[in-house]
Amino acid sequence: MSASGPVSDQDLMRYLDGELPPAERARVDVALDESGELREQLETFRSLRAGFHDLTFSPAGSDRSVWDRVAARVFRSSARLFIGIGVGLWLAYAAYELSTGRIDAWTRVTVGGFAIAVLVLFALVIRDRYRTWSDDV
Amino acid sequence: MQPELERELIRKCRAGDPRFYEPLVRAYEPAGLRLSIAMMGNAEDAEDALQEAFVKTYDSLHRFDLRKPFGPWFFQILRNQCRDMLRSRKAKFRVESLDERLESRPADPEDGPERARQRNAARELLWAGLERIGDEHREVLVLKELQGFRYAEIAQILEIPEGTVASRLFHARQALQTALEELGVEGP
Numbered sequence: 212m213s214a215s216g217p218v219s220d221q222d223l224m225r226y227l228d229g230e231l232p233p234a235e236r237a238r239v240d241v242a243l244d245e246s247g248e249l250r251e252q253l254e255t256f257r258s259l260r261a262g263f264h265d266l267t268f269s270p271a272g273s274d275r276s277v278w279d280r281v282a283a284r285v286f287r288s289s290a291r292l293f294i295g296i297g298v299g300l301w302l303a304y305a306a307y308e309l310s311t312g313r314i315d316a317w318t319r320v321t322v323g324g325f326a327i328a329v330l331v332l333f334a335l336v337i338r339d340r341y342r343t344w345s346d347d348v
Numbered sequence: 349m350q351p352e353l354e355r356e357l358i359r360k361c362r363a364g365d366p367r368f369y370e371p372l373v374r375a376y377e378p379a380g381l382r383l384s385i386a387m388m389g390n391a392e393d394a395e396d397a398l399q400e401a402f403v404k405t406y407d408s409l410h411r412f413d414l415r416k417p418f419g420p421w422f423f424q425i426l427r428n429q430c431r432d433m434l435r436s437r438k439a440k441f442r443v444e445s446l447d448e449r450l451e452s453r454p455a456d457p458e459d460g461p462e463r464a465r466q467r468n469a470a471r472e473l474l475w476a477g478l479e480r481i482g483d484e485h486r487e488v489l490v491l492k493e494l495q496g497f498r499y500a501e502i503a504q505i506l507e508i509p510e511g512t513v514a515s516r517l518f519h520a521r522q523a524l525q526t527a528l529e530e531l532g533v534e535g536p
Contacts, residue, residue: 260493
């Protein structure tokens with residue numbers, strides 16, 4: 212143990228990475244002067260750090276962007292939202308018209324059938340999405 | 349990118365215009381790709397994870413606190429995405445050949461072929477060492493050594509206290525040193 216106080220593993224890492232305030236840094240400097248073992252440990256970590264300087268983690272020739280694929284997804288979700296709102300409003304209006312009975316029977320059957328078809332279509336899409344999501348998890 | 353510009357772009361995206369998301373994606377893509385390649389081990393899975401993270405980030409923009417920086421928040425989502433993919437059966441940490449995966453920093457023109465070979469061999473060994481340590485150790489090393497984040501930023505991304513970052517870095521470096529020794533690399 213150093214006269215300047217023990218240097219913990221965390222202190223050593225902060226010292227190495229330049230994250231210690233000056234007063235704490237001076238304390239570790241004193242401890243390093245006094246302990247060859249600590250100096251050796253620090254040197255090992257410094258050497259490891261140097262090895263990273265030659266590395267970048269980019270794929271060679273990575274000039275293509277993921278933006279196109281991201282854009283396809285975010286624009287699609289915005290479009291889905293607007294379509295969903297539109298269909299919802301239309302269904303609400305149709306339900307209102309049907310319930311007030313101001314339209315004739317044939318129109319009711321047509322609108323009702325169309326509304327059911329839209330709801331079935333939505334249910335199928337949701338089921339399909341759920342299956343894909345389940346496969347992913 | 350300037351924080352004020354980032355905030356403005358996020359506000360416009362929140363208002364429902366995805367076109368303003370493009371500058372954010374392009375600004376964070378290079379660093380995001382470095383992180384995801386280092387975590388996934390290959391470019392194909394890394395790009396999938398990055399794309400998914402950008403989409404999830406867009407979908408969560410309404411929850412983003414505009415007083416905070418965007419970068420660490422995005423990298424947190426990306427890191428979680430990578431970990432989810434590694435946990436799932438769809439992707440495992442899988443390493444490609446070095447040429448496909450990595451590029452070295454520009455070589456010193458005065459370096460001869462022998463020096464270049466030594467550098468390549470050292471990079472291969474370091475990568476092999478990184479493969480041998482756990483995901484938790486690898487991610488903290490990548491965030492520190494390759495992304496150059498400060499402890500406070502790493503703490504935010506990994507959702508751990510700063511003290512734990514220092515401690516985890518210590519154990520990660522020790523683990524990497526041990527792995528390199530097992531691969532026949534001598535100490536300093």
